[in-house]
Amino acid sequence: MFRSRLRSNLWATRRSLLKFLGLVLAIFALGTTLVGAANVPQNATIEAKKIVNEDVYLRAKTVAIEGTVGGTAAIAAQRITINGTVEDDAYLAAETVTVNGTIGGDAVIIARQVRINGEVSGDAIAIAQTVVANGKVGGDLRLVGEVLLLDERAEIGEDVAGLGESLESRVGSRVGRNMMFGGARALLAGTVQRNAIASAGAVALHGIFDGNVQIGVGNRSFLTIPFLPEPAIAPPNVPDGLAVADSAQIGGNFTYRSPETAKLGKKAWIAGSTVREPLESESKVTGVPVNPARAFWRQLQRFATLALVGSLLVGLKPHWAQSLARTVRDRPVASLGWGAATILAVGGIAIAIAFVAFVLAVLFGYTLRGLVLPVLGVGMVANLALLVAFGIFVSFVPQIAMSYWGGRVLVQNFKPEWSARNWISLCVGLVLFVAIAAIPVLGQIFSATIICLGLGALFLSQRKGRQRGLQSDSLSERRDRLEVLPAIAAEGTSEPESVVRNS
Structure with missing residues (x-):
């Protein structure tokens, strides 16, 4: 209460x-x-x-x-x-x-x-x-x-x-x-x-x-x-x-x-x-023992939270969660490395925003004092938005995507007829994730690894999507050029004929 x-x-x-x-x-x-x-x-x-x-x-x-x-x-x-x-x-x-x-x-x-x-x-x-x-x-x-x-x-x-x-x-x-x-x-x-x-x-x-x-x-x-x-x-x-x-x-x-x-x-x-x-x-x-009932209740709350958010994510964007899982499966080392780099990059961006806002506030303090508070306010709001968005993503998306993928693999191996039900795969994976994450020391390492894998997979998926977009743009441009060349050739051959008739 x-x-x-x-x-x-x-x-x-x-x-x-x-x-x-x-x-x-x-x-x-x-x-x-x-x-x-x-x-x-x-x-x-x-x-x-x-x-x-x-x-x-x-x-x-x-x-x-x-x-x-x-x-x-x-x-x-x-x-x-x-x-x-x-x-x-x-x-x-x-x-x-x-x-x-x-x-x-x-x-x-x-x-x-x-x-x-x-x-x-x-x-x-x-x-x-x-x-x-x-x-x-x-x-x-x-x-x-x-x-x-x-x-x-x-x-x-x-x-x-x-x-x-x-x-x-x-x-x-x-x-x-x-x-x-x-x-x-x-x-x-x-x-x-x-x-x-x-x-x-x-x-x-x-x-x-x-x-x-x-x-x-x-x-x-x-x-x-x-x-x-x-x-x-x-x-x-x-x-x-x-x-x-x-x-x-x-x-x-x-x-x-x-x-x-x-x-x-x-x-x-x-x-x-x-x-x-x-x-x-x-x-x-x-060596004071932890209350087992309290620890179990805490993990049950964690499971319920991830299951609720995960059901919405998998229900609305099932292919996106599967794409992240496939990226981790195909490129685990790259996903882990890019995930760690993403965490460092977000921290660096937050520090850079605060530093730039502070420097501008000091400069405006000697020149345009009316802009000191707006600059500081915009810097604080930008940092708050960045950290809140990053925190929400890190708290849910990697765990849900990896749990969904792991649960799907287990269900396909032991109960193939249930594999079409996404929520079953999600719950099975979340039970396994919460159980491992509750283990002292090992659970912390496991959770940090999952977060890095999820962040790295998101980065690689976004980069792959941009590359596909560029390739599709280049193919469309090449197709346009191929369609234009016959027209130019036709115009080139018709012009001499008209000249001959006129002559």
């Missing part, structure tokens, strides 16, 4: 990606249309009693909304202050963003410093070096940054998801549903009305958690980004490891993974059970 809730919450982040893409497109439009202006306005202000009953697109060095915007607001500036009301969504990009007023829809913000003191009726997404939430967010709050803070008056209606160097929730802050965080350190002293999940190098629990608490603690590691200025607020001081203070109250179960036993305060109240799960490295060293 706990993990199913987590999956549903993480699946809900798809809206966050769409909102972020909307911000990138909005800022790109602002940058490309206004960056070429001779003089960027110093100030742009919507005065206190003014009502603008339409969408607003602004770019200036300083933007202040004191009045009311009746639609969507898309703003790019060095400093943005919203003291009034934006009745719809707000897309904001600046050095500093301060929301003291009200945003009636969702807020998507990219900045160095973000402070939400007012109210956001929908979801709030902030990507910044420091993010301070000290107001009300009606929906989800999703944060990415170096220092993340839920201050004393923060009230979040639904979930909080954070990724960064540190997260601190102070006494008085309230999260209406679940809290999730991944980073280096976390100090949680506020109230979480459902479950809390955190993975960090140092975690301290001081607050009230009405549901379950699941914590993973490992070695603390910091990512130092060169030339990054000091954050506007200092991160919390959290000792290494996991500590539960006397003031902590946990209404459900407390489950944690840590190299050391958690430090539990004598007055800390935990309604459910307290379970320390061993780390993976500890299981290998101490």
